[in-house]
Amino acid sequence: MEAGALSTPVLRARRNLKDRIGDPLLLGLSGLAAAVAVVTIGGIVYETIHLAGPAISKFGIGFVATNDWNPVTNRFGAAPFLYGTVVTSAIALLLAAPLSIAISIYLTELAPRRLRRPVATLVDMLAAIPSVILGLWGILVLGPFMHGTVEPAMKSVLGFLPIFAGEPSAFGYLTAALILTIMITPIITSVTREVFETVPGDLKQGSYALGATRWEMVRQVVLPYSRAGIVGGAILGLGRAIGEAIAVAQVIGGATGIDVSLFHTGGTLAAQIAAQFQNSAGLQKASLAYLGVILLAFAVIVNIIARLIVQRGSLRDRNVTLTEAEAL
Amino acid sequence: MSGGEGHALLVDRGNLKKRRRVNRLIEVSSTLAALLAVVVLLIVVGSVALKGIGALSLHFLTTPTALFDEAGGGISNAIVGSAVMVGLAALMAIPTGLLIAVYTTEFAPARIAHAVRFVLDILNGVPTIITGIFIYGLIVEPQHHQSAFAASVALAIIMLPIVARTAQEVLGLVPGTLKEAAHALGIARWRATVRITVPTAAGGLITGSLLAVARVAGETAPLILLSAIFAQGVGVDPSQALASIPIFIFQASESPSPEAHTQAWAAALVLIAFVLVLNVLARAIFARSRRRMGV
Numbered sequence: 277m278e279a280g281a282l283s284t285p286v287l288r289a290r291r292n293l294k295d296r297i298g299d300p301l302l303l304g305l306s307g308l309a310a311a312v313a314v315v316t317i318g319g320i321v322y323e324t325i326h327l328a329g330p331a332i333s334k335f336g337i338g339f340v341a342t343n344d345w346n347p348v349t350n351r352f353g354a355a356p357f358l359y360g361t362v363v364t365s366a367i368a369l370l371l372a373a374p375l376s377i378a379i380s381i382y383l384t385e386l387a388p389r390r391l392r393r394p395v396a397t398l399v400d401m402l403a404a405i406p407s408v409i410l411g412l413w414g415i416l417v418l419g420p421f422m423h424g425t426v427e428p429a430m431k432s433v434l435g436f437l438p439i440f441a442g443e444p445s446a447f448g449y450l451t452a453a454l455i456l457t458i459m460i461t462p463i464i465t466s467v468t469r470e471v472f473e474t475v476p477g478d479l480k481q482g483s484y485a486l487g488a489t490r491w492e493m494v495r496q497v498v499l500p501y502s503r504a505g506i507v508g509g510a511i512l513g514l515g516r517a518i519g520e521a522i523a524v525a526q527v528i529g530g531a532t533g534i535d536v537s538l539f540h541t542g543g544t545l546a547a548q549i550a551a552q553f554q555n556s557a558g559l560q561k562a563s564l565a566y567l568g569v570i571l572l573a574f575a576v577i578v579n580i581i582a583r584l585i586v587q588r589g590s591l592r593d594r595n596v597t598l599t600e601a602e603a604l
Numbered sequence: 605m606s607g608g609e610g611h612a613l614l615v616d617r618g619n620l621k622k623r624r625r626v627n628r629l630i631e632v633s634s635t636l637a638a639l640l641a642v643v644v645l646l647i648v649v650g651s652v653a654l655k656g657i658g659a660l661s662l663h664f665l666t667t668p669t670a671l672f673d674e675a676g677g678g679i680s681n682a683i684v685g686s687a688v689m690v691g692l693a694a695l696m697a698i699p700t701g702l703l704i705a706v707y708t709t710e711f712a713p714a715r716i717a718h719a720v721r722f723v724l725d726i727l728n729g730v731p732t733i734i735t736g737i738f739i740y741g742l743i744v745e746p747q748h749h750q751s752a753f754a755a756s757v758a759l760a761i762i763m764l765p766i767v768a769r770t771a772q773e774v775l776g777l778v779p780g781t782l783k784e785a786a787h788a789l790g791i792a793r794w795r796a797t798v799r800i801t802v803p804t805a806a807g808g809l810i811t812g813s814l815l816a817v818a819r820v821a822g823e824t825a826p827l828i829l830l831s832a833i834f835a836q837g838v839g840v841d842p843s844q845a846l847a848s849i850p851i852f853i854f855q856a857s858e859s860p861s862p863e864a865h866t867q868a869w870a871a872a873l874v875l876i877a878f879v880l881v882l883n884v885l886a887r888a889i890f891a892r893s894r895r896r897m898g899v
Contacts, residue, residue, distance in 0.1 A: 298794035306707030309700045310720045313768070316761055317727050323741040324734060378637035386634055395638055397887065402645045404883045406822020408850045409872045412857040413648050416655075416865060458644055465641075489627035512729075519731025521825040526857060546733050546825075553737070553829050568737045572730065579729030583722070 321572065328569045331562035339566055345532035345548075347556075352563035354570055359534045360542040361574075363449050364524065365517040367538075368456035373510045375457075376464035381494055383465075384472040396469065403462035411526030414455045419446030419527060422454070427539050442537025447529035450538040452547075455523045460513035467509025467586075471502040508586030515578040519571065521546035545571040649876060656873030659866045665874070668837050669847065679871050681838045685846030689752050689831065690821050692842060693759035698813045700760075701767025702802075709775040710797055721772065728765035735761050736826030743830075750831050750845035758826035763816040770812025774805045777894075807893020811886040818882035822875055824850035849875045 325332070331352065335342065342353020383396050427444030434440040475498050483493040499506070529541025530551050543551075545567045553564050663678060670677025704724070708717040735758050743754040778801050786796035802809070827848055832855075834845040849871055856868035 295792035295795065298792055302706070302794040302797060303711050306703040306711060309703035310707045310712070310716075312700060313704060313720065313727060313764060314723050316764070317723055317730070319742065320730060320734060320738040323738045327737060327741045327745075375637050375640070378634040379641055381630070382634040382638040386631055387638070395642065398645055399638070399641045401880065401883060402641060402648075404818060404879055405645075405648060406824070406850065406875060406879060408822060408824040408853050408857070409652060409876055410648065412853055412868055412872055413651055415857050416869075417647075417651050458648075461641060489623050491627040491630040492623065494630075515729050519729075519733070521731065521733035522828075522854065526854070546731055549733050549737070550825055550828055553740075554832055565737055565741075568734050572734050575729055575731050575734070576726055579726055583725055 324565055324568050324572055327565035328562055330559055331566040332569075334559065335563070335566070339563075340570065343534060347560050350559050352560065352566075354545070354567055356532055356534050357543050357545045357548045357567055358570070360449060360452075360528065361518055361544040361546070361571075363538070363542075364453045364456055364528070364544055365514055367450070367453035368460055368517045369510060369514050371453070371457045372461040372464055372513055373506075375461050376468050376509070376513075377499075377506065379461070379465045380468040380472050381498075383469050385490060385494060385498075399462050399465055401462075402458065403466070407459065407520060407523040408526075410455055410458060411523035414451060414523060414527040415446075418454065419451050422446060422448075422451050431539075438536045439538045442535070442539045444539050445529070445541065447527055448538065448540050449528065449535075449542050452524045452528040452542075452544070453538075455527055456517040456520060459520060459523065460517050463516055464509045464513040467512060468502065468506050471505025471509075472498055475501045504585050504588060508582045511578055511582035511585065515575055515582065518578065519546055519575050521550035525550040545574075649880075652869060652872045652876050655866070656869035656871075659870035660873055664867075664870055669852065677867070679847075679849060679852055679867075679874070681836075682847040682849045682852040682871065683874070684838050684840060685752060685831075685834070686821065686848040686850070688840055688842055688846055689756045689759060689827075689848060690817060692753065692756035693763055693820055694813070694817055696757070696760035697763035697816065698767055701764050701812075701816075702771050702809060704764075704768040705771030705775050706797060706802075708772055710793070710801070721769070724765040724768050727761070728769070731825075732758075732762055732823055733825040733829075736829040739826065740829045750829075750833055751843050752831050752846040753842040755827050755831035755845075755848075756842065758830055759820040759823060762823060762826070763820050766816040766819060767812050770815065771805075771809050774808030774812065775801060777808065778804045805893075807889050807896070811890040811893070814882050814886035814889070818879045818886070821882075822850055822879055824854050827851050828854070 331339065335352065339352070340354050340358065342351070343355040344351045344353045345356060346352070379399060383392055383399075387395060423444050423446040427450065430440050431444060479497050479501070480493055483497045488496065524544050525547035528543060528547055530543055530547070531541040532543055532548075535542055549564050549567055549571070553561065556564060665678060665683065666680050667676070667678030668681040669679060704720065708720050712720065739754050739758040739761075743757065744750055747754075782800055782804060783796060786800050791799075827850060831845040831848065832851050834847050839846050853868050853871050853875065856864040856871070859865070
């Protein structure tokens with residue numbers, strides 16, 4: 277386009293037909309592709325709400341607080357699954373976030389240079405394992421181990437707390453939360469590791485020169501500098517945990533009530549859809565789609581917040597380094 | 605350490621031993637955290653390999669699934685079905701994703717490019733089960749039956765942001781001097797894009813596409829809604845629902861029979877090998893192309 281203004285009539289005449297068609301064609305095609313992405317996201321929102329229509333008009337907003345899922349009486353509510361989603365995702369995040377920060381500290385500050393890339397690659401590979409395989413492993417390996425070893429031990433030590441009071445079982449909130457932890461740790465780690473790597477070396481050297489130990493340097497330089505990235509990465513991981521359907525459906529046990537004990541079976545929004553959508557009809561199917569609407573709202577909001585935090589953080593950091601540079 | 609927030613480190617307060625101990629504790633636990641991640645990976649992959657290798661045979665790979673978990677069945681129908689769905693999805697998503705990346709890096713004004721990137725990130729954050737519901741409402745419900753085509757559209761939507769975002773990053777790495785040289789020579793924009801920018805970035809573009817294929821090869825959630833009730837035997841017709849490896853693993857994992865579990869492990873071994881090989885391949889190609897581009 278700018279080229280048109282520059283080129284003399286002679287040059288323009290020599291542009292062949294292909295070139296005169298090529299530019300607008302590529303612009304049109306690529307613009308159309310971008311439009312497809314935008315239309316898709318709109319379609320997803322529209323179609324999910326559309327399928328949920330009957331349930332939305334029947335139950336209204338009270339659906340969110342109704343603790344019932346009964347195909348016989350045709351009464352459906354999202355409360356048990358909201359509870360399960362919040363509990364499993366929160367536990368997964370509480371475990372995965374510190375783990376990811378620790379792994380990133382190891383990978384950027386502690387590991388011998390030769391080991392950094394291989395170990396980082398192995399952690400990334402953990403994210404590549406399909407969730408259905410993690411679920412299979414959860415059913416046949418982790419579940420029995422939780423039932424036989426971990427949960428009885430937790431119960432004997434912490435059993436006075438209601439959340440650790442129930443009968444140990446292979447399937448339940450806790451097993452699902454651990455599977456989610458395995459899924460999101462590499463996701464959070466890849467973000468935190470990247471921001472840790474952007475911490476300027478001179479700031480670190482300055483901290484060491486003041487006599488800081490390695491941990492003091494990390495706490496006073498690396499962590500504050502990377503705060504936005506850490507929070508953003510953690511929220512991205514949370515979004516992934518909220519939306520995981522298959523692995524959770526395989527290990528959470530598919531109960532449709534709220535149970536205070538973490539050892540007991542329950543359900544999440546995504547897992548409930550995966551478990552029942554195929555074999556449901558009428559109001560039940562619409563109610564499952566309604567769960568989907570809630571899940572979609574959750575996931576989109578969480579994602580937008582994460583992106584904004586990461587973006588603001590990187591802008592702010594850039595400003596800080598600029599003003600610092602000016603001060604020097 | 606609560607009193608000395610960073611500014612009094614030079615003063616010897618006689619707490620050096622404690623500071624060293626805290627430091628040591630953090631160093632050890634960070635190392636253990638990294639070790640834990642690697643060990644979990646080894647345990648999961650190891651379980652799959654150990655429990656799957658026994659049932660894995662040429663017969664298992666070349667025989668269709670038997671009725672009712674009978675021993676003697678295989679996963680040839682699931683392999684073919686997965687190939688059809690993932691192949692169709694790749695055919696839809698890879699060209700579209702590359703075009704989106706070309707649009708945002710070569711044509712779009714900064715604000716629109718930013719908005720498209722934002723939409724792709726949101727799309728990437730949509731739970732895959734929701735993508736399944738979308739395609740269910742769009743294709744399966746009007747047609748009154750599941751189909752491999754419906755499943756492949758859902759997989760394509762899941763691939764799209766992965767392909768487009770990695771392609772955007774990679775096209776952004778192409779040295780500006782190359783494009784400027786092309787413009788200086790009076791080469792039309794589309795020709796410069798097709799002949800110079802895209803080939804320069806080819807390694808990275810292939811990497812992104814391979815990672816996207818690896819990601820959807822194991823995707824299960826949308827398939828449960830879109831292609832889970834299928835006829836016996838090997839099928840290739842995308843207008844019908846087809847078997848797939850993830851659905852095979854999912855259904856066998858829910859079964860109480862130990863034979864089904866053994867088959868699930870063997871199918872998981874096939875899937876995990878495919879996914880990990882694609883990942884390693886993608887990384888190798890990317891490393892090579894980065895070296896060649898001198899980035």
